[in-house]
Amino acid sequence: MSFLQKWKSKLWLAGVLLGALFLGVGAYSGQLENMYRKAIMICLECIGIG
């Protein structure tokens, strides 16, 4: 397996690590709180009323 193929086969892992980093930054800046606050209210737009 060439270096390039080997690197490509591990790209998903880099994506997961980047995702974890983004999630950490988002959680640190309070974005998860905002997401939660929206998710526990009935979204009137989603149900075609708002």
Add this chain to the structure above:
Amino acid sequence: MKALLRLSLSKIRLPFQIIYTIITNGYVFGFVQGKIYKGTLKYACVPGLNCYSCPGAVGSCPLGALQAALNQRNVKVPFAVLGFFFIFGSVFGRFVCGWLCPFGPVQDLLHKIPLFRKKKHLPFHGVLKYLKYVVLAGLVIIGSAFLFTGFAKVPAFCKYLCPSGMLFGAIPLVSMNGDLQSRIGGLFFWKLGILLVIILLSIKVYRPFCQYLCPLGAIYGWFNRFSLVQVKWEQDKCTSCMACKRACPVDLCPEEISVSAECIRCGKCVDACPHECIHLGKIRTIR
């Protein structure tokens, strides 16, 4: 023993989708009382298009969360939602569409109804398949960041298009909640109309919403090339019999399957290949 370890993907997919949908929408009290779940699990997104206003939903919809972040007065980079997208996308790619989205089995079941001559695509498929990227850019990103109703920004995709919100959120909630019933207006019937069109189209065409309109599919399609869950094609074993292309619900050739953004990892090509040269991860098929 070896045969026992082998799996027929097309046989296990529908039961898997239904069980997954029941688990991620398992808050039964919500359906009984016409309310939604408010527990801490909603801090996390589920991978598929699962409206968080579904009475049973125990997680957040990633598209709803993305739009909520873009609806903030001062738009910032939505790191938390991007984090969920990168994690789910890098592991699963569009396997999410094929196996982990509650709106998928609805369209799959509708397509099994023995009415109309079945089609894999709509006419002008080559152009229409890019519509989901227009929906992603136009409604989800630009619409949610810049479209105002009065003084408030709106989640444009959820408000004007999302059929999943109508089916899993609006219909069960409104049918159980008298206060919401009294507030129904033109927008409700617009979305109901979209849902009915998609239901009717799904009977004839395979997953029209996923193929042409779903912005989540557009996002996860980008990850398909390098996600952990892959459909692998062994070119040296292939006899070009095209059994896989005939079985593929979106009509992909074997060389396209592993790299196409349209492949939802349904596994039908894996089951159809008579030479066992297509594999989904390490799972093998039984015939």
